[in-house]
Amino acid sequence: MKNIIFIAPPAAGKGTVSDYLVSNYNYEHISTGDLLREEIKSGSDLGKEIDEIISNGGLVSDEFMIKLMEEKLTKLDKDKPFILDGFPRTILQAEKLDEMLITNKVINNLVIYLDISLDEALKRVMGRVICPKCKRSYNLTNDKLKPIKDNICDNCGIELEKRKDDNEETFKIRFESYLKNTKPILDYYKDKNILKWVDATLEMDNMFHIIVGEAKND
Numbered sequence: 001m002k003n004i005i006f007i008a009p010p011a012a013g014k015g016t017v018s019d020y021l022v023s024n025y026n027y028e029h030i031s032t033g034d035l036l037r038e039e040i041k042s043g044s045d046l047g048k049e050i051d052e053i054i055s056n057g058g059l060v061s062d063e064f065m066i067k068l069m070e071e072k073l074t075k076l077d078k079d080k081p082f083i084l085d086g087f088p089r090t091i092l093q094a095e096k097l098d099e100m101l102i103t104n105k106v107i108n109n110l111v112i113y114l115d116i117s118l119d120e121a122l123k124r125v126m127g128r129v130i131c132p133k134c135k136r137s138y139n140l141t142n143d144k145l146k147p148i149k150d151n152i153c154d155n156c157g158i159e160l161e162k163r164k165d166d167n168e169e170t171f172k173i174r175f176e177s178y179l180k181n182t183k184p185i186l187d188y189y190k191d192k193n194i195l196k197w198v199d200a201t202l203e204m205d206n207m208f209h210i211i212v213g214e215a216k217n218d
């Protein structure tokens, strides 16, 4: 399977597709948002700074994110395909990622753009809850993505949480930031011929099927 780099607005379904690919195709899921939330949970000074940025819908600095990704990529299990969920989010991050992939001899990469409107993404964000332990994402607005027991993680049996930045005001700032900083990356990848556009509002199994088809090696 190819490595997958997701480019998408917040709440387009990157986490849900990633969970599916991890369970069914042995992918390693690298979510920069999860890594940052772990740092926040540790209570470190750095975590406090990051918390402030994320809670306000901003972006953590390129410098920090690039360093974080460099560390992650050198520790990758080379026998597993991976998913990048949340990186790159700026053109500079995309350029640096290319350099890192070359340095680490990572080939066979696919970029997937999950397309969704602001209104639909907002609806999803308002219904999203996550497991603080396994990070699985659930959605109360979609019967297929609801937990079996109300507000309890199917895997871990513990209470689900709402993300602090999943509120209407912060979401709109995050979406604006996506349009300004992240969406332009699509042109960067278009020129490299590795970009696949996917409608994120498709019925879920259909969307999984399309993504798996694209990710399979020719």
Ligand code: AMP
Binding pocket: 010, 032, 033, 034, 036, 053, 054, 057, 058, 059, 060, 061, 065, 085, 086, 087, 088, 089, 093, 165, 174
């Ligand atoms: P996510 O879980 O992907 O929605 O990320 C949550 C938040 O973490 C984002 O809104 C940003 O504040 C921050 N973040 C995650 N990845 C990056 C990145 N590659 N560059 C800058 N900030 C990031």
